[in-house]
Amino acid sequence: MAFKCSACGKYMSPQDGANVTCTKCNKQLARACVGIAVGASLMPSWACPVYKLKEKRCNKDTTPVKPSTMTVANSSEVSNLGEEFRCFREEMRQTREEFRAFIEELWDIRNLVSKCDAMRMRNAMRCESSRTRSKLSWNHKSNMALKDSKLKS
Template structure:
């Protein structure tokens, strides 16, 4: 049980050496409350202030001021001082009891307030749980209605189908927009394909040599970068990876593409390569989506005998014959619109494109 200090009526500290007990009345005090320093050792003859005030004082019989023999006085007769000490002790006990009752009443009041707060929290929690249960009931009813209407072929299912179709259309549109933006970033680049890949090669030197064979003298300052694209191919006889050449100006790229269209059937002979001569080609650099789509368009057009398939600024066009209108193809669904559902075949799973 926690004990309170008889002087300040506060709970005693549990720290050893912080409290002191009176050997006469057995009451306990804080050392600070009775004027004892915390680190001092209390002697065995120490007594609390109340007990010390009740102790009889020294009579000092040899003092000449005494007019009567104190030792021969009747022990039954009590002096006014002793009565006053008894009254003071009784008053201190009553005051200590009043302090304890007041502290107990304060603790009970605080406990009552805490119980009120706990009751309010429980009430709010009960209300929240009831609200969640109501919402779950409504969700279950809605799901049950949806399942019933879907099983019966109601109109709700068709509404959901329309919403899903609209979302799919938006996603497809966003994919097309992103692909167009990626293609814009490649407007200053060309792709050199068919050039053999060798160890220790200098891609920029190869690109400049290929441009020279096309009749264009490029300066290294007009080249931003030149590197092989895609993962290395370890298979024997595999096609070499293309070279991606990025130029500083777009007009230089356009001039290089025009020269490549005029001078066809050029080979790598004279480029200083150790491999045997083989034809190389220079085309526009396409995104991965446009590259796969261009491959599929060429396959379909060749099977249906459409004569013209080309790209311009990253856009793919197709024409059946000379004088016929040109059609732009942005996605695979455009193949069905242009070539018809019977003429379009699904692309092979592995096309070898990077």
């Protein structure tokens, strides 16, 4: 007969030794679910984790109780908090204005870079045009000199 593990709900066979029975509530559990290795011996009074949670615990009045660390703030601290909040809001407003000015400066710089790039492109085109004219002029002069030398000979 197959048993169902009370912890995981999977079916298990009693022959392979992979299950244990709680000595208190008689629930069947897989050894893997309760962390007990196959073949390991159990204490005669072993109880499953579910039973241990339900088991009543004794009241130990000798256990020291940690005092509460929360205290009530007095009114002067509350008013200081309000003043700090107002100062913080003013600082945030100033920071926001500075940030907006910074963004405007970045846009100005971006526009200047774009203008410089356009001027560089125009100058590059002028230089290329000038080189082309120089080559044409030099070719024309050398062709004329060649024609003159042929005519003289």
